[in-house]
Amino acid sequence: MPNARVLRDIKARHGVRANEIARRAYLYVARNETLSPQVRHHAQLQLNTFERYTRPTTVKNRCIESGRGRGVMSEFGLCRFQFRLKALRGELPGVSKASW
Amino acid sequence: MASAVRISAQAIRPARLAALTQLRCQLTETSYNPQSLRTGAKYLRARLRGPSMVGYYPDGFDIAQIVRRYPELEMVDEDEEERLVDVMDRKKRGKGAPKKAKTKSDSRRLGKKR
Numbered sequence: 001m002p003n004a005r006v007l008r009d010i011k012a013r014h015g016v017r018a019n020e021i022a023r024r025a026y027l028y029v030a031r032n033e034t035l036s037p038q039v040r041h042h043a044q045l046q047l048n049t050f051e052r053y054t055r056p057t058t059v060k061n062r063c064i065e066s067g068r069g070r071g072v073m074s075e076f077g078l079c080r081f082q083f084r085l086k087a088l089r090g091e092l093p094g095v096s097k098a099s100w
Numbered sequence: 101m102a103s104a105v106r107i108s109a110q111a112i113r114p115a116r117l118a119a120l121t122q123l124r125c126q127l128t129e130t131s132y133n134p135q136s137l138r139t140g141a142k143y144l145r146a147r148l149r150g151p152s153m154v155g156y157y158p159d160g161f162d163i164a165q166i167v168r169r170y171p172e173l174e175m176v177d178e179d180e181e182e183r184l185v186d187v188m189d190r191k192k193r194g195k196g197a198p199k200k201a202k203t204k205s206d207s208r209r210l211g212k213k214r
């Protein structure tokens with residue numbers, strides 16, 4: 001069972017996917033300088049009505065093993081400690097402990 | 101020679117140059133935007149990020165979910181059963197969770213000393 005922060009992040013990811021096209025349409029209108037200011041303003045107000053977990057910025061790549069939010073290596077999706085554990089166990093192909 | 105070319109380029113009226121640019125845009129099928137206004141096209145052009153976002157966490161093997169989804173298989177989630185037995189044991193020893201307060205005066209919070 002993933003921890004609460006991971007569950008929240010999963011919720012945000014699904015929210016982003018469900019609302020992405022509508023948000024993009026409003027963004028297009030709101031940022032379009034060739035349209036009238038009133039229309040753009042209304043589009044911006046509509047953008048503001050979207051709930052929190054529909055914004056792509058609320059999504060954070062957390063550790064897929066432990067759920068830790070900091071020190072996550074994007075290449076492996078693991079935090080530094082889980083990365084070390086897995087690498088030492090030999091579960092990460094091409095990763096070995098350096099020694100010289 | 102080069103200076104002569106430059107002088108002649110300056111002599112062309114801006115309107116003519118604009119018409120040239122417009123024609124060029126028609127031929128190359130690009131939009132003519134002389135004032136460089138923001139059209140918001142980049143929000144339509146960008147790829148959708150949602151589908152790849154959803155697949156970030158790998159699907160774990162969750163027995164409780166499978167038990168819930170297929171009740172006809174009559175599988176037993178052993179961890180859950182054990183937890184329920186433990187809770188029953190604790191209740192028998194009088195160590196269970198307290199009753200929910202029905203009114204505000206029942207609330208244990210009021211009696212708490214700070």
